[in-house]
Amino acid sequence: MNRTLNIFIGLCTLLIVGCPVLFGAEVEFRASAPAQVVLGKPFQLTYSVNMRAKDFQAPDFEHFEHLAGPYTSQSSSTSFVNGKMTSSFQLTYTFTLMATEEGSFTIPPASIKADGDRVQSNGVRITVLPPDNNDAAQQNSTSATTTTAHANTAATGTDAVFIRTLVSKTKVHEQEALLLSYKLYFAGVDVAQFTNNTKLPDFTGFLKQEIEQGDVQTELEHYNGRNYQTATLYQTLLYPQHAGDIKIEPATFEAVLRVQTRSQVRSIFDDFFGSYTNVTKPLTAPGLTIHVQALPTPKPKNFSGAVGSFTLNEAISSENITANEALTLHIDISGTGNMKLLKTPAVDWPDGFEAYDPKVTNKLKTTTNGVSGTKSFEYLAIPRAAGDYTIPPVTFAYFDTATDSYKILSTPEYHLHITRPANSSESAAAQSGGTAATATQSPVRGYQRGDAVNNAIASDIRYIYTGPLTSAKDGLGANTGITPAVYWMAIGAVLMLGIILFIFFYRRIRENADITRVRYKRAGRVARKKLKTASTADEIEQIVLTYLSDRLSIPTADLSVETIVSSLRAKEVPEALVTETRDFLTDLQFARYANNTATSADDKGLGLLNKTFTLIDHLESQRI
Numbered sequence: 001m002n003r004t005l006n007i008f009i010g011l012c013t014l015l016i017v018g019c020p021v022l023f024g025a026e027v028e029f030r031a032s033a034p035a036q037v038v039l040g041k042p043f044q045l046t047y048s049v050n051m052r053a054k055d056f057q058a059p060d061f062e063h064f065e066h067l068a069g070p071y072t073s074q075s076s077s078t079s080f081v082n083g084k085m086t087s088s089f090q091l092t093y094t095f096t097l098m099a100t101e102e103g104s105f106t107i108p109p110a111s112i113k114a115d116g117d118r119v120q121s122n123g124v125r126i127t128v129l130p131p132d133n134n135d136a137a138q139q140n141s142t143s144a145t146t147t148t149a150h151a152n153t154a155a156t157g158t159d160a161v162f163i164r165t166l167v168s169k170t171k172v173h174e175q176e177a178l179l180l181s182y183k184l185y186f187a188g189v190d191v192a193q194f195t196n197n198t199k200l201p202d203f204t205g206f207l208k209q210e211i212e213q214g215d216v217q218t219e220l221e222h223y224n225g226r227n228y229q230t231a232t233l234y235q236t237l238l239y240p241q242h243a244g245d246i247k248i249e250p251a252t253f254e255a256v257l258r259v260q261t262r263s264q265v266r267s268i269f270d271d272f273f274g275s276y277t278n279v280t281k282p283l284t285a286p287g288l289t290i291h292v293q294a295l296p297t298p299k300p301k302n303f304s305g306a307v308g309s310f311t312l313n314e315a316i317s318s319e320n321i322t323a324n325e326a327l328t329l330h331i332d333i334s335g336t337g338n339m340k341l342l343k344t345p346a347v348d349w350p351d352g353f354e355a356y357d358p359k360v361t362n363k364l365k366t367t368t369n370g371v372s373g374t375k376s377f378e379y380l381a382i383p384r385a386a387g388d389y390t391i392p393p394v395t396f397a398y399f400d401t402a403t404d405s406y407k408i409l410s411t412p413e414y415h416l417h418i419t420r421p422a423n424s425s426e427s428a429a430a431q432s433g434g435t436a437a438t439a440t441q442s443p444v445r446g447y448q449r450g451d452a453v454n455n456a457i458a459s460d461i462r463y464i465y466t467g468p469l470t471s472a473k474d475g476l477g478a479n480t481g482i483t484p485a486v487y488w489m490a491i492g493a494v495l496m497l498g499i500i501l502f503i504f505f506y507r508r509i510r511e512n513a514d515i516t517r518v519r520y521k522r523a524g525r526v527a528r529k530k531l532k533t534a535s536t537a538d539e540i541e542q543i544v545l546t547y548l549s550d551r552l553s554i555p556t557a558d559l560s561v562e563t564i565v566s567s568l569r570a571k572e573v574p575e576a577l578v579t580e581t582r583d584f585l586t587d588l589q590f591a592r593y594a595n596n597t598a599t600s601a602d603d604k605g606l607g608l609l610n611k612t613f614t615l616i617d618h619l620e621s622q623r624i
Helices: 002-017 134-142 268-273 425-431 452-458 484-512 515-531 537-552 561-570 575-593 608-621
Strands: 029-032 036-038 042-049 053-057 064-081 084-099 103-107 111-114 117-120 124-129 151-156 159-167 171-173 178-187 190-194 206-210 218-223 226-240 244-248 251-261 275-285 288-293 303-316 320-322 327-337 353-355 359-367 370-383 387-391 395-400 405-410 414-419
Touching: 036 218, 042 111, 124 218, 159 226, 159 251, 159 275, 159 288, 178 251, 226 288, 303 405, 327 395, 515 537, 515 608, 537 561, 537 575, 537 608, 561 575, 575 608
Parallel strands: 036 124, 171 288, 303 395, 320 414
Antiparallel strands: 029 042, 042 084, 053 111, 064 084, 103 124, 111 117, 151 159, 159 178, 178 226, 190 251, 206 226, 218 226, 244 288, 251 275, 303 327, 327 370, 353 370, 359 370, 387 414, 395 405
């Protein structure tokens, strides 16, 4: 019985372990090691494969000393979820190595035979850092070095923690992006967490674009003769808005450090386990100055502030179409730079073309290298008359930061041939030997009767009647059909209406005495009315902030993106609408520095005014 059970268990194990092969799973053979190591200190290099394999061949560990290994281990697991079995298997080879020289080196791939084929792992790139300089480490632990690189070294014995303010460059041109990072350095101390008491500078003189950090990752870095664990806490792209020296003020953070305490009465357990306490430590990231150079002069005539590196692609729907048919012109500007501030290139449409506002579509991403992607412009126009026309080249000028010079991109010159519609009156006149040019004027000035399109427009107008008018006989006489009873009923109805109106207006007067409630109720209506006359992004921003102040009962002096978002969440507004409001306020700041025109196209292809009306409609629907 025991032998039968052992055979059954063995078969099940073989089935589980062999599942990846039986079900045709793809072989995954990977190598992993720390990205940074210290010279003379051991580290582990691991190779893992997701199925049974054999004939492992390690690479040549040049620049590294092979201390031990490979140590082989394997693990397998199986689980049942909703009646479905899933299994996994992993075979691991572990080496202990030690770097023999400083620099960056690549360990070549290893190979192994799995599923009948020989497969290779990935190579591993490792940076070897120098060991700690004891003199520099001691100096860092007792004082702070006053530079733009770091400040506020906190010492606990030989422990150190501080924050550096790092920028990708300190000399830039106007509108040229630079990356600012706040980076934490710590050695010999345990950073448990960061508090919410973070105060960043206002970045006055810059337009900023924050970079999503995600989970904070640590890595090893050699700085000032000592190796530190580092973590990037905050990153943003900054676009200087004017020339000159622009100062970035210091930033403050708070870290919770886990510090070992020593009691006066010690025991063997204190030495073995230790006793720890949390200490809140304020950290200051130093300020610095950015030197901003003005863009060279003279600037190209069509230059609108684009800075970076760009390319232009264009396409037109057709160069041979019929009158009254739509013509579409596509222009795509791709590259890296101040993409969100790019203005819409102007198209010089020929006379007789009915042009519409272009549709703008953004496909952009923000990374540490800057904002990159494609901004697409779709122009729509309708030719109203037949003939041959020319669309001049559409030009786009930008300042190339790589060459420190202006460059101009342009579309080709388009030659259009517009034909008459087959059923037009002009075509019919031509076929009958007549001409549309002999048509007489209609009563509507500027339209020709021979033009079918213009005749349709003119026929929509109702002219003022100039004939004789008939008059009623005797006013309120027998012919009117009004009797005394009807007359007094009408008088009573008027009195009743007056009483109802008095009650209605009395209640309105009492409601209007509450100024806060009046502003609350009228906020949406007043905002929509003012938006109809707004012409700049500054005016729109003032209208939106006034609306939110009245609607959320927040004093104007206390208005900020954070207070607005907090108030919306407190009123249980859906998170999607809260995000929409926050993104809109951020985009509104971009619009102020960009075109500052209320009817210009925004990132989503809608006019800024339309986007404002949509946001107000969404907020009004919540009855907050």
